[in-house]
Amino acid sequence: MDFQLMGGSMGSIVGEKITRLIEYATKKILPLIIVCASGGARMQEGSLMQMAKIASALFDYQSNKKFFYV
Numbered sequence: 001m002d003f004q005l006m007g008g009s010m011g012s013i014v015g016e017k018i019t020r021l022i023e024y025a026t027k028k029i030l031p032l033i034i035v036c037a038s039g040g041a042r043m044q045e046g047s048l049m050q051m052a053k054i055a056s057a058l059f060d061y062q063s064n065k066k067f068f069y070v
Contacts, residue, residue, distance in 0.1 A: 015050025022057040
């Protein structure tokens with residue numbers, strides 16, 4: 001995420017890509033390392049729901065599948 005563009009905020013496309021990454025790692029039983037460099041969710045795109053999708057995917061990854069993420 002580019003900080004020069006709206007403070008590095010997460011748009012809906014980036015949120016969807018992160019969610020798909022987590023789901024892929026869950027399906028393929030892969031380790032997951034995520035580095036946050038965002039200024040938050042971009043309200044102009046209605047991306048707040050992406051935060052909920054990411055949290056849900058991480059919950060499934062960590063709790064239901066018993067994987068660990070950093």
